[in-house]
Amino acid sequence: xxxxxxxxxxxxxxxxxxxxxxxxxxxxxxxxxxxxxxxxxxxxxxxxxxxxxxxxxxxxxxxxxxxxxxxxxxxxxxxxxxxxxxxxxxxxxxxxxxxxxxxxxxxxxxxxxxxxxxxxxxxxxxxxxxxxxxxxxxxxxxxxxxxxxxxxxxxxxxxxxxxxxxxxxxxxxxxxxxxxxxxxxxxxxxxxxxxxxxxxxxxxxxxxxxxx
Amino acid sequence: xxxxxxxxxxxxxxxxxxxxxxxxxxxxxxxxxxxxxxxxxxxxxxxxxxxxxxxxxxxxxxxxxxxxxxxxxxxxxxxxxxxxxxxxxxxxxxxxxxxxxxxxxxxxxxxxxxxxxxxxxxxxxxxxxxxxxxxxxxxxxxxxxxxxxxxxxxxxxxxxxxxxxxxxxxxxxxxxxxxxxxxxxxxxxxxxxxxxxx
Numbered sequence: 001x002x003x004x005x006x007x008x009x010x011x012x013x014x015x016x017x018x019x020x021x022x023x024x025x026x027x028x029x030x031x032x033x034x035x036x037x038x039x040x041x042x043x044x045x046x047x048x049x050x051x052x053x054x055x056x057x058x059x060x061x062x063x064x065x066x067x068x069x070x071x072x073x074x075x076x077x078x079x080x081x082x083x084x085x086x087x088x089x090x091x092x093x094x095x096x097x098x099x100x101x102x103x104x105x106x107x108x109x110x111x112x113x114x115x116x117x118x119x120x121x122x123x124x125x126x127x128x129x130x131x132x133x134x135x136x137x138x139x140x141x142x143x144x145x146x147x148x149x150x151x152x153x154x155x156x157x158x159x160x161x162x163x164x165x166x167x168x169x170x171x172x173x174x175x176x177x178x179x180x181x182x183x184x185x186x187x188x189x190x191x192x193x194x195x196x197x198x199x200x201x202x203x204x205x206x207x208x209x210x211x212x
Numbered sequence: 213x214x215x216x217x218x219x220x221x222x223x224x225x226x227x228x229x230x231x232x233x234x235x236x237x238x239x240x241x242x243x244x245x246x247x248x249x250x251x252x253x254x255x256x257x258x259x260x261x262x263x264x265x266x267x268x269x270x271x272x273x274x275x276x277x278x279x280x281x282x283x284x285x286x287x288x289x290x291x292x293x294x295x296x297x298x299x300x301x302x303x304x305x306x307x308x309x310x311x312x313x314x315x316x317x318x319x320x321x322x323x324x325x326x327x328x329x330x331x332x333x334x335x336x337x338x339x340x341x342x343x344x345x346x347x348x349x350x351x352x353x354x355x356x357x358x359x360x361x362x363x364x365x366x367x368x369x370x371x372x373x374x375x376x377x378x379x380x381x382x383x384x385x386x387x388x389x390x391x392x393x394x395x396x397x398x399x400x401x402x403x404x405x406x407x408x409x410x
Binding site for chain 1: 250288291292293294329332333334335338339340341342343345347349351355356357358359360364366367368370372383384385386387389391392393395396398399400402403405406409
């Protein structure tokens with residue numbers, strides 16, 4: 001990652017500055033802090049996945065700024081925030097971020113507001129919400145289990161066979177209920193332990209090898 | 213010791229037919245039946261095979277059916293009560309099966325019986341059974357919402373076999389480190405329960 005700040009590249013926006021961000025400072029002229037904060041709040045809740053049509057409607061109706069300009073402002077703020085949140089805080093420091101925004105000629109007060117979203121308490125919730133939208137396989141939300149011993153069946157008067165019944169609730173809402181024969185259970189347990197060990201090894205190695 | 217085979221009318225009839233069958237042919241027949249005994253609802257012989265059997269054993273359709281069903285019944289009772297081969301032989305002779313035919317039953321039971329009992333023990337009711345466990349460990353470098361990640365993620369593939377279906381259903385579940393650790397801890401608790409049974 002280049003650490004030099006030329007006009008053409010900002011630390012967190014990469015190579016080219018998107019047009020909606022480039023024009024943000026121009027579009028924010030005559031926008032007072034109160035309006036700016038309202039828009040910022042609406043964009044943040046949109047990023048969290050919440051429905052913000054009501055909020056946006058009231059902003060559009062109550063302000064003197066023409067709708068088209070409002071759209072550009074919203075687009076610019078949305079893009080700016082999404083890109084900033086992508087980068088881990090360890091790599092994008094607050095001071096650099098503020099410097100970058102200064103280069104974009106964003107007013108000082110607004111810079112503070114932006115900063116408090118990107119680096120404040122709300123950051124973790126935003127990150128969690130945005131990563132939900134990314135492609136991923138279902139995760140395990142809940143695991144319920146039961147150990148049974150079959151005493152007798154229609155084929156065997158004396159069976160005395162233990163078995164494990166599992167019910168998995170997945171993050172995509174599906175339920176999977178299945179029996180795990182004891183031998184398969186051992187195999188499952190062994191494999192999970194093995195993956196954990198490999199994960200530990202991987203985490204130790206990756207810190208050393210892959211540079212930031 | 214209660215007899216596992218009661219001498220009903222249909223048993224008497226079946227015995228008459230069975231006693232008349234050539235012993236080698238009968239031996240092969242019983243071996244085949246016991247192999248398929250654990251599969252519920254499956255016919256031991258196809259329509260074609262049954263027709264061939266009718267000819268080979270000089271039995272008409274009804275007689276053949278009776279012989280097949282009775283033989284299967286005898287074996288099922290042996291499994292259910294887990295009788296000893298010697299006891300089975302004795303009981304069959306008591307319903308007037310010839311000693312050589314009774315011996316076919318008890319020999320087959322002695323050799324294949326234990327395996328069958330194990331198979332049936334595992335045949336418990338469940339809509340699906342876990343048949344296959346596979347996994348993949350990935351190091352996620354980035355995604356749309358996050359750059360520079362380096363987070364390990366594991367994908368567990370569980371192959372579930374439905375009772376009636378031939379096809380295995382694959383369930384893929386993703387775990388990060390903490391989620392996998394939680395799963396492991398749960399599995400350890402289950403293991404503790406299993407251990408307390410023995």
